[in-house]
Amino acid sequence: xxxxxxxxxxxxxxxxxxxxxxxxxxxxxxxxxxxxxxxxxxxxxxxxxxxxxxxxxxxxxxxxxxxxxxxxxxxxxxxxxxxxxxxxxxxxxxxxxxxxxxxxxxxxxxxxxxxxxxxxxxxxxxxxxxxxxxxxxxxxxxxxxxxxxxxxxxxxxxxxxxxxxxxxxxxxxxxxxxxxxxxxxxxxxxxxxxxxxxxxxxxxxxxxxxxxxxxxxxxxxxxxxxxxxxxxxxxxxxxxxxxxxxx
Numbered sequence: 376x377x378x379x380x381x382x383x384x385x386x387x388x389x390x391x392x393x394x395x396x397x398x399x400x401x402x403x404x405x406x407x408x409x410x411x412x413x414x415x416x417x418x419x420x421x422x423x424x425x426x427x428x429x430x431x432x433x434x435x436x437x438x439x440x441x442x443x444x445x446x447x448x449x450x451x452x453x454x455x456x457x458x459x460x461x462x463x464x465x466x467x468x469x470x471x472x473x474x475x476x477x478x479x480x481x482x483x484x485x486x487x488x489x490x491x492x493x494x495x496x497x498x499x500x501x502x503x504x505x506x507x508x509x510x511x512x513x514x515x516x517x518x519x520x521x522x523x524x525x526x527x528x529x530x531x532x533x534x535x536x537x538x539x540x541x542x543x544x545x546x547x548x549x550x551x552x553x554x555x556x557x558x559x560x561x562x563x564x565x566x567x568x569x570x571x572x573x574x575x576x577x578x579x580x581x582x583x584x585x586x587x588x589x590x591x592x593x594x595x596x597x598x599x600x601x602x603x604x605x606x607x608x609x610x611x612x613x614x615x616x617x618x619x620x621x622x
Contacts (some may be wrong), residue, residue, distance in 0.1 A: 376456075379403055379507070381406060381455070382406045384404075384406050386494055388593045389405075389462070391593035391597075392593075393422060395597045395601045398426065399601060401427075403427065405418055405428060406430075407430060408434055423561040427446075437556045438492050445496040445497070445500060450584045454500035455504075456510050457511050457604050458493060458494065459512075459515065462489060463486050464482070465531055468527040469528050479530050482534050483530075486531065491541065497512060510553070511554065511555040512545070512554070513556075514542045515596075515600070516558045516615070517561060519532035520538070532558065539560075542613065549612075557608070559600055559616045561591065563620065585621060586622070587620035590620070591619075596618050599616045
């Protein structure tokens, strides 16, 4: 059985991806940190549509909780065969000259370290699966990794640049085993994360600056993630799909 763990699966891109993967026959493990209601609504929607899903609460910035999360998923569904490293954090818009070490370190602890630790635990379980040659990881990065996030989120952009390097390096480490690792880089997508940065309507503000003249949707990003996890992308590893409206 294909078992996918989606971190940050209660909202936005994670929730949309969970629903689409359930439609493709995956058993979906929905990780969430605190939004119990939203996570269980995603689970309810999947089950009502005939899919398999279960919620698992864990703060993935805590290594012990990540280990416990993967153990719980394996107990419930069996070994994880696919991972979507999606959970991420944003904080108040700020120029670099105003940033403290505390803020920068917090950003890296939220957006970089969990991807490494989740991948580490996923790889252990993938090697136990009889589907190892079909296993795959997708890391959700950001167009900010190459655009820079100037005047707003340079620390967030740098954290996503680290994820790009991580994606490439891990893909090379695992290629000989047939485990594929790819990334998606969303741009201005309509999700709740912009409110975390203090500007919930940010996508509307910048939409006209994009070549496509509009923001993207979580479903559009989810489509790319689903494809990269699938056997249709069997010769793609260490690569990225940019979903940034032409930026």
